[in-house]
Amino acid sequence: MLIKRKLALLAMVSVSVTALAAVERIEIKERAPFAPGVTYGEAGAYEKIRGIAYFALDPKAAANAAIVDLKRAPRDARGRVLFSSEFILLRPAGGLPSSLIYDVNNRGGIAMLGQINGRSPANNDPATAADAGDGFLMRHGFSMLFSAWTWDVAPPAPGARPLVFAPPLAQGVKGRVQNEFTVNAPVDIATYAGMRGLTYEPATPNDPHAQLTMRARPGDKRRLVPRSSWHFVAPEQAGGPGRVRLDDGFKPDTIYELTYVAKDPYVTGAGLAGIRDLLAYFRDKPFEGAPVPKNVLMFGISQSGRVIGRMLHDGLNVDESGQLVFSGAYLHVPGAGGSAGFNSRFAQPTRHPSMLEEHDYPADAFPFTTAPSRDPVSGQTASYLDHARDKQGRLPKLIIANTSTEFWNRGASLIATTPDGMQDVAPADNVRIYGFMGAQHYVGRSRTRAPFTACVSTSDHYLPMRALVLALDDWTSKGKQPPASAYPQLADRTLTTVADYRAIFPAGLGLTPPEQNLREPRLDFGRRFAKQGIADKVPPDSGDEYETRVPVPDADGNDKGGVRLVEVQAPLGTHTGWNLRAPETGFAWATSRFDGSFVPFARTEAERAVSGDPRPSLEARYPTRDDFVAAVRAAAQRQIAAGLLLPEDMDRTLTGNAGLYDRIMQHDPADKGCAYLYAAP
Template sequence: MNVRSEMKRLLFVGIVAVFLLAPSTTRGEVSRVEIAERKLFANGHPFGQVGAYESISGRLHFEIDPIAEENVRICDLELPPRNAGGQVEYWQDFFLLRPVDPRKGNGCLLYDVHNRGSKLALWTFNDAEMSATPSTMQHAGNGFLMREGYSVLWTGWNGDVVDDGTGRLLAGLPIAKNSDGTTITGRNYVEFIVDEPKFSEAFYFSQWGTAAGYPTVDLHDAGARLTRRESRSADAIVVPRTDWAFADYDDGKVTANPTSLYVKAGMKPGWIYELLYTARDPRVSGLGLAGIRDAVSFFRYGEGDRSAATNQPLSAACDRAIIFGISQSGRLAHHFMYEGFNRDSDGRTIFDGAVIHVAGAGKGLFNSRFGMATVYGTQLRQNLSPADFFPFATSVQEDPETGATGDSLARLRGQGELPKLFFVQSSTEYWSRAASLLHTDVNGSRDVDPEANTRIYLIAGSQHLGATATDRGICRYMRNPLKHRGPVLRALLTSMDAWVAHEIEPPPSEYPRIDDGTLVSVEEFRTQFPSISNVDTPTTCYQPLRLNPGPRWMTDGIADTVPPTVGKPYRTLVPAVDADGNERSGIRLPDVSVPTATYMGWNLRDEALGAVGSLADLNGGYLPFPAVSASGDSRTPLTERYRSQSEYLSKYSAAVSTLWQQSFLLAEDAIRMLAEARDADPWNRSAP
């Protein structure tokens, strides 16, 4: 029987089928699987020697024991309803891509942590068109993950993702209730900063997907309080209760909405609006972490006799697993390890390795009452949300202010071998996400070396958002077009897989350090940056505050002090730069080491948008070199830097070769980059 005929048979027996598995144990695991669709991926296109791929999608149902030892860290797990067996039930969507013949795969399950319900692995590693339901050759992109034989799994873990009809992965997490069944309420804090004049904005609005906020207990709550201030250092001004409402504003009409803020006078760009109100119905958000644990355990260790009717067709046929996450998803991966979820109920390893991309030193509000996964701090935003907290590093740190000592893997120690970790940062994470705290003490006075299981990589001159167009957006300067994400991450994923599968050591860490002068204060950075007319440098970077939400926060995930008590900030540092303004440390791609421009992980907000002098969130910057000597620009012009196109290409080729030898580029990407450089014209300002 050929592959296509076999897939037709599977579709006939499997589509919209419900597979009932063996009865759930009292520990917590997948109890039932609904398969909504199973089909050939990319019309059965063969990917090298691995051959065709198939996609299987549907919904996983879980039952979890609220008193089992491995679940004690889940906030409020004792409070949602239980079934007749005393278990808590919830569900998560799933989507699996695997070789049609699993024996031809490479034996590795790559778990891509969705970001606000969106799948990112194919877009990242395959340079593919992003899709909620990948199915075509456009969604396969260059085919890298398929050619290499990875099985790729996504599950819905985040209970605040909204079903907006675009196919985002969802999770059905239960609502916690008081022991007598009544509604749980609590004070909640929400911050708003708009980039254009608005009369209303949803709680936790995001251009990448607005999260489901916690509703107010009363649309007319007289105890709710709204303040506004022009900057972080300015005094807060109370907005009279009659001048705002829990509502939307659209086309001149105000409509009540328990998860949206309406301001009668309008919201000013760059101003900080802080809402304090009483919320209700907290989700048991930590079940998202438990669901990842139990879903990957199911796909990794599921046995054929679990479902005689299907002989376990969902098996990923893998002997190892790697978790991958970008930004919020990377913070989730780090937090997953911090909470100690990397063992299943039988003590088996979930993830052998983790590739954590552009997460800075952060974890998040993934396992707390009224916690929101989307919340993170930057120099301008969300300084009072306790998403970035001690300990930051995977090796031991001390906090002299509080007396605390610890590391983010403490709960995994003693459970078996620690997972192997890559923290891959853009320059932006040092400016806007406190990345230096991964490898310094909390005072920013000395280096703290990562442990043997951890590598830290800075991709010099890159920005959090990856390569973008050079239009300014909300920024004062052009945005950063440096393409780093695909080429570097493909090489690093290959190295991680070789490390976990064969104990082949990956490249040494490449990040800025205090002891060699490549990690410096913002004040020192300002003395190093070149003099360029009409270009100002930042005066500060993100420095997380020591926040105290109350006595139950660290143990139970419940904030009693909202907003939290504010203590001294942690001291963060930024990468040092050379005379061109390009960073001296990290993985220096040829565009940085053989430059035609200054590539920056920071940018400043457009002054017309308020918050003058503030960093432009997660944006980087791009300042092309002048072609000839220019007054007011201390950088060497292109015509003096490279005598000819041949000289430029020679230096560029040497830089590519070095990165390939260091295993920071694969051969296929090195060849492509050389071809692109040959066709490029570095003196052509219209095509940076």
């Protein structure tokens, strides 16, 4: 009872602190045991602290010069821009020194626990043992920090608690905003915000000068839809994204774009500065009975990985005192994203380009590489770490990992080639790059083909992720070298053009490779955009495309080079990084944004002969189940030796692959469903 009373009292107090960097004070809103009664190895029991950090930024400080529109935000009597951010801290309850890892949330949601621990916390509010998944990060003694950094998060489901940022406003500023959207089925009313997001709404309600256009492909000329034939519609729920109604209805196979004048843009870059300063605070300040961390790391998945890239690009990984705020970072599936659109006027962080969508959004631009490279079009030579050094000249250590899907849909080859795709560019000494071959953006679990043409990829790249998280901690805290970079390259002929891929890819699998991968254009938003983040041309002018490459397939259609996952070393079928859209959803020429494909091998040579499959059957590869399990074990042991799989994950590897083998052997190939690929929930 006494402990509970103390925790309740702590949850009610506001803790004032000496200002370090830009954190003025921390207010604790909740402090409670995490997963009561559960201990995690040597780390013991965990606790959760939920609070609010209050920030004050000096717009005149050199460290804040890169934050677009900060000088236009309201200031207090001391000339500072004020804002706050909710945060959650999970840490060992015993006050032991630990490595702190900051997870950049994805659209308000905690991401790291889902992919590393295997379970996303219910309602985005970690509290129970179930929310910890298998407890991996806890068992290895990490403290985990999460905070709000972005505003464009759609209203959540009842009970959910996303981390949503309320940035300062650049009051009185107006500008044009573009909103590109598509539909998968005919509808009369459509939302025009980005994926699960919000957008800037018109400065004038029902703006009579707003424009709606349509086109078939990103590079096509826009066709204006008469203003009299469409109308703004109220959001489906309060605070939700705006909607629009078209008299004849919206149809698949068409890219729609709505543009209008908006006002009072958010100072979105303040969210990145908030991450910076929160990390600087926890780096230096013993907090509520625990010492300062022995190491500070960052972790980001997809959009969140690109946030880290943008912080590095803008030097927002260095605090106001000139020190690095994290010693290392893991950017997972960021594609080419080192310059994503998180720090510009009227930025919409939710939006990002793939083969079909949003090529005109300011998401990816030169420089892409961590070592200097030259853009033959502009003549510039640069790297995206040019502003990331601290006052002593140090850089954080980085792990950047993409899957096969990012080579098709997110320009991943650009992080290690020149912009013309003609030469390799080795990563900087402080960087390791990995390509998880045969994997898709996230581990697939879809039990249907729709809305695609093939079943999604079944490979599990979350296991090497776990090994790399520990490797990053050891690299930054102990100087232990991580696994060598492993990614497709031009020099070893594991990276090629789409035309070459299509010529090599085996026929007879029921899969037709895409016509193209994502090739984003160089965008011209006007003279102020590069240095001030202000777009004068909306939509922008488009120049030459960046040349992107894809991995070379082997005789089975599995990608060469990079990290050959266990599922590719001991394959049960073909795993690709692409999956074509089903024709009924429109854009049949384009690929899924995030998904790959999987086609199992024929079970027997007789079945293979009947179907015309050019690939040897399972029977030919693995005469018995034991032979297959032995092949998986050998592949897993090679991965362990390479530092890309942990011994503790051997059993999960064997069980998962053997289970899929059993389900394939029991499945009637005449059944085109995908549910058999996954164990019963």
